[in-house]
Amino acid sequence: MQTITRCTGSDPVFRALIVALDEELNVRYGALMAFFSQHNHSDDVEYTVVVSLDGTPAGCGCFKTFSQDSVEMKRIFVQKAYRGQRLARAVLTELECWARECDFSFAVLETGILQPEAIRLYEAAGYDRIQNYPPYVGVAESVCFRKAL
Numbered sequence: 454m455q456t457i458t459r460c461t462g463s464d465p466v467f468r469a470l471i472v473a474l475d476e477e478l479n480v481r482y483g484a485l486m487a488f489f490s491q492h493n494h495s496d497d498v499e500y501t502v503v504v505s506l507d508g509t510p511a512g513c514g515c516f517k518t519f520s521q522d523s524v525e526m527k528r529i530f531v532q533k534a535y536r537g538q539r540l541a542r543a544v545l546t547e548l549e550c551w552a553r554e555c556d557f558s559f560a561v562l563e564t565g566i567l568q569p570e571a572i573r574l575y576e577a578a579g580y581d582r583i584q585n586y587p588p589y590v591g592v593a594e595s596v597c598f599r600k601a602l
Contacts, residue, residue: 462498
């Protein structure tokens with residue numbers, strides 16, 4: 454059974470999933486993670502979710518306020534053993550719902566070119582590619598997206 458729990462960035466289950474995410478990203482991006490890591494702090498984030506299957510944490514995500522009317526989706530991740538079950542889509546959908554509840558109108562996000570599965574997820578969820586926003590302007594390894602909520 455799939456459950457999604459809203460929590461904060463200090464939640465220990467969320468923190469453990471972030472460690473797994475960072476380990477995977479370090480393998481994919483190597484030295485580039487020095488740049489990306491400085492923009493991925495999430496321990497102080499107010500809006501985080503954890504998705505579990507049969508009580509076992511399988512994935513997570515969060516959002517931060519980006520502007521007065523928009524949020525930035527961050528740290529969307531599903532552990533390898535649980536991929537292919539539409540859990541990342543469930544996390545994204547829950548985050549979008551929560552952002553709408555908070556009266557935000559748009560969502561933006563950044564992902565990397567070495568994450569084709571993430572790019573497919575965002576495009577399938579209705580996100581449109583946009584010019585890279587700060588701090589990703591000029592970063593060839595970044596792809597940015599935007600969606601009206």
